[in-house]
Amino acid sequence: MTTSTDTLPAAQRKTTDWRLQGACSTHPDPDIWHATGATTQSRSDLDEAKALCNSCPVRQICQDWALTNREAYGLWGGLTEGERRRILRIRIADGLAEPRKGSRPRAACGTPSAYDRHIKLREPVDDACRAAHARASAEQRARASQQKPASLEALFKAHTKRLYGGHLAWTGPVKPSFKGRSYNPKQVAFIIDRGREPVGRVLNDCGNSECVLPGHVADDSERTPCGTRYGYQRHRKNGEDACDACRKANSDADNRLRRTGTTKQLAA
Numbered sequence: 588m589t590t591s592t593d594t595l596p597a598a599q600r601k602t603t604d605w606r607l608q609g610a611c612s613t614h615p616d617p618d619i620w621h622a623t624g625a626t627t628q629s630r631s632d633l634d635e636a637k638a639l640c641n642s643c644p645v646r647q648i649c650q651d652w653a654l655t656n657r658e659a660y661g662l663w664g665g666l667t668e669g670e671r672r673r674i675l676r677i678r679i680a681d682g683l684a685e686p687r688k689g690s691r692p693r694a695a696c697g698t699p700s701a702y703d704r705h706i707k708l709r710e711p712v713d714d715a716c717r718a719a720h721a722r723a724s725a726e727q728r729a730r731a732s733q734q735k736p737a738s739l740e741a742l743f744k745a746h747t748k749r750l751y752g753g754h755l756a757w758t759g760p761v762k763p764s765f766k767g768r769s770y771n772p773k774q775v776a777f778i779i780d781r782g783r784e785p786v787g788r789v790l791n792d793c794g795n796s797e798c799v800l801p802g803h804v805a806d807d808s809e810r811t812p813c814g815t816r817y818g819y820q821r822h823r824k825n826g827e828d829a830c831d832a833c834r835k836a837n838s839d840a841d842n843r844l845r846r847t848g849t850t851k852q853l854a855a
């Protein structure tokens with residue numbers, strides 16, 4: 588991208604003569620070398636400018652000039668702002684260019700930042716950096732596991748992930764614990780949704796055995812509600828006294844069995 592040489596002091600004019608040979612110096616719309624944004628128009632402007640750069644006789648000089656002078660904006664020698672930044676980062680990492688004044692010094696090997704830099708620049712990672720990265724990740728994991736969730740809801744939210752088909756997967760520890768008590772994930776789902784402790788086992792009934800969607804899990808009392816023969820059997824199985832409703836449901840069913848040969852209530 589050229590700027591008018593008329594405005595430059597005479598001493599600089601010679602060094603910028605290449606600009607006058609640039610394809611952009613005679614183009615009717617020099618703004619296309621500054622097209623930014625994601626619109627179709629600005630993309631096609633940029634493509635046009637790039638094509639002109641690619642066949643421009645001073646392309647290499649232009650590119651070198653923009654890189655040396657850290658030209659921040661516009662397309663120069665066919666390189667976008669982002670492409671120039673990337674090239675500069677690599678040159679700085681290789682010691683071929685000075686870091687920008689005031690910019691942070693390059694992190695030394697054996698630090699997590701140096702590891703990140705190797706990865707970003709697709710460089711081979713040395714042992715010191717690999718070890719530093721492993722240490723930092725372990726510390727971060729330890730910190731994360733110490734951060735106690737404020738509530739059972741928060742714990743549930745932090746460790747669940749939506750699944751295709753409307754199910755919910757548990758991504759946390761197999762036996763999550765909260766305030767000194769350990770749960771299984773389906774119990775957590777049940778308690779935060781129903782606001783009470785489950786009776787017996789919490790199971791799901793959606794066909795996805797891992798699912799912890801609160802609406803897909805039920806405890807014994809929901810699967811075998813009181814006031815039914817199943818409820819009565821549940822009480823018995825749990826070694827507790829059956830409630831009145833269950834006792835009645837059970838004796839009604841027994842009577843029916845004697846009368847009709849089936850415990851099922853006959854349709855009226």
Ligand code: SF4
Pocket residue numbers: 588589606608609610611612620639640641643644645646647649650662663664665
């Ligand atoms: S390379 Fe592109 S930006 Fe540079 S002078 Fe040529 S046309 Fe202009």
Ligand SMILES: [Zn+2]
Pocket residue numbers: 695696697701702705712713715716
């Ligand atoms: Zn390193």
Ligand SMILES: [Zn+2]
Pocket residue numbers: 753754755791793794795798799800803
């Ligand atoms: Zn489900």
Ligand SMILES: [Zn+2]
Pocket residue numbers: 812813814818819822829830831832833
């Ligand atoms: Zn009951």
